[in-house]
Amino acid sequence: MIKPGIPKGTRDFGPVVVRKRNYIFQTIRETFEVFGFQPLETPAMENLSTLTGKYGEEGDKLMFKVLNNGDIFNDAQAATDNKTLVSAITEKALRYDLTIPFARYVVMNQHELALPFKRYQMQPVWRADKPQRGRYREFYQCDADVVGSNSLLNEVELLLIYDTVLTKLGLQGYELRINNRKILSGLAEVIGKSELLTDITIAIDKLDKIGAEGVRKELTERGLSAADIVTIEQFLAISGNSDEKLVQLKELLQSSPTALKGIEELDFVINSGYGNFNTTPVIDVTLARGLNYYTGMIVEVKAPATVKMGSIGGGGRYDDLTGLFGLKGISGVGISFGVDRIYDVLEELQLFPQAAQQSTKVLFLNLGEASARTAFSYMMQLREKGIAAELFHESAKMDKQMKYADKRGIPYVIILGESELQENLVSIKNLADGKQEKISAAALLQFEF
Template sequence: MKPSLAKGTRDFTAEEVSRRKYIINILQKNFELFGFQPLETPSFENLSTLTGKYGEEGDRLIFKIMNSSINEAKDEKKSQMLTDFQRALDKPFNSENLTDKALRYDLTVPFARFVAMNHGKLTFPYKRYQIQPVWRADRPQKGRFREFYQCDADVVGSESLFQEVDLVQLYLKSFADLKVPVTIHLNNRKILSGLAEYAGITDKLIDFTVALDKLDKIGKEGVVKELLEREISQESINKLDFLFTQSDDALENLLQLKEKFIGNEVGTKGVEELEFVLTKSISLGVDIQNLVFDITLARGLDYYTGAIFEVKADEVQMGSIGGGGRYDNLTEVFGVKNIPGIGISFGLDRIYLVVEELGLFPEEATSKVEYLFANFGGEETLEALKLIMQLREKGISAELYPENAKIGKQFTYAEKKGIKNLVFLGEEELKNGTVTFKDLAAGEQKTVSLEEFLGN
């Protein structure tokens, strides 16, 4: 049988792993710089923990795990469980017999579960960052995978809008460190609720936001068609037509919206909150060109209650490379009230593709061996290993070619592996207390004393 990868998954080569670590190290440094502490949670959760938190479409993308007890069940029950399993293969089917666990869909809901379980031990506001893989049964395409990493930063226990301002700063500093020019798109869930009230479709809020969130994928006509399919009247759609003709001035768009929301309490509150975030960010030196009030931004997740963020690379067509928002009610589903929260996520895999496409990975982002010692056999080999040990003690990467092969073969190995220097420690060098090494990139060869080589 020919080996293959599961759709939506990837292997990572040494170069790719090193480059991913380069991105992660920058994000981790900034998370800690902004006061966040690390957390890790299990790769799978109880199914009940995850379902009902991501909306109808999100729930369909959760990877469910077949209940392991199927192998331990008695014959009659096992037969029924296997029947359930076959039905699940034919069409979507939920059965407690079949599955009660699932791979995590994101890091936010497991984080909320952790906070609910440990709120009596935590110091609030509690700031955590988390860098772990998540899984979604999505259709694979460029920049979209079924297994991918998220890099999240969340704050719970504070309603202050300065948290939103700080997260804008975190986004901009992190992408500046990666040298990736970005624009942060912002909206507020209260504005979307206000729009639903304005159009007389409050009972269709979720249908409205799910369709609106697809604007950049299916365009105005596609959104209108979906709204009609979700039984939203043409009259209501006509009232919302201004959504598709926004200007480039975020504050001007907010001012116009404020006029439409006169007497609309929830919508007005959303405008005021977003205005605060924008004006305070600008006061801190953020270029208004880096911030866009995107009135159609919904992000399609039911748990957002306030600010919504989405980050897009300016010079690469990649969709969002980061996103998040405020979720003041999330822990309530776990029986713990009054713990407001807000968080953002960095999409590691998409960021990688952007940095790669823009050619922004520095040479040091790829881990390479500094020295390969040629193998001459005999006493020279043991002396080479002694020298390699001394280099490693100094934190310098070095290895010995394992076989006493022709020197041409050893050269080829070094070049293919991207090793910087080939070292010759032969009979002559041992007699003279010297080391000869060749810089394979420059093509220059030097013989130096052992002390000079070791930097003593």
């Protein structure tokens, strides 16, 4: 006998969970559509060459490779070098995120697209990460991206999408943290180590996890001098409100034109006056986001401090992402929602509305052939009005049928006994308060369930 199980880091979702997740998906999708974004889907698998080298050294290690078809054992034995060996075993991988596949799609369909192209995508991705709360090996991303526009208004609008969705979901106390990769590039320029930009950003990105001492140790191991690390620590120590941080950044990085450009861009996003935010974005100089393709503003959404959860969304500007596939000069900017983490946050804070947890609103009790036939007719009329209704599948004791309704969380039951059938009435019972009333069959369609 095979013991049933699922791969580590994956999950089954029962009806109650799926309904709550769909509530999140629907809220995000409706917001994307209102902001003028178009839907897109790409394959679960991409060519390994499409994905490799786009997420940094650590990202490459976390890709799920897909074995080639055929006799890979003989092909591997025939390989003459490492490159041939790898291609003999695997040439495909499950997608790591939705952004690189989107860039690949844009390049392949560049002549059919009207730029700027605003797309949203809501599909699962896979990462061979160590499973833990809020971190899974299979999870959904919900992305919105704009390509073909350099305007910083796109950054403002994407931040407003975050703000709109999280407000609709009833979440309070979240943080929209922003930074700019040009500022981080400028920091590397100031210390004369531009070639170590990736190493610096990877180390800074771990500040929350390994602390200042851990970052210092990692920077040392990556070849930075004590003087370099002092400057980086001065950078990380910048504090105050966003305007005060901008002043301090200008003073520390004044010798870098690249950094000054990034500071100017941040200033626009913070102070342009476009958009009315419920939660104002704040500058976080420690925010690095360790993905290689970001070149401008970067953003990360932090869950409320009352919940032990990391980021629930993130993204940024990538000025030459399509250039990786031969299409130069196409700028893009995008964001992503971490639906699985958002679900955990809403669940912990008990923010799911009752409507998001219910399916059937009305259960008609099955009290015999005559009752069932009449109930079925009424049930179909309610369904035509968009009211979810069902008839218990068999004639059974009323207690059994009531227990079914209670277990399913169905708020109303309708009883059609002999007296109701004779008088052309229906008895409606509210299971929440126990109240029961009789109304005419004609009034049933106007009843407020």
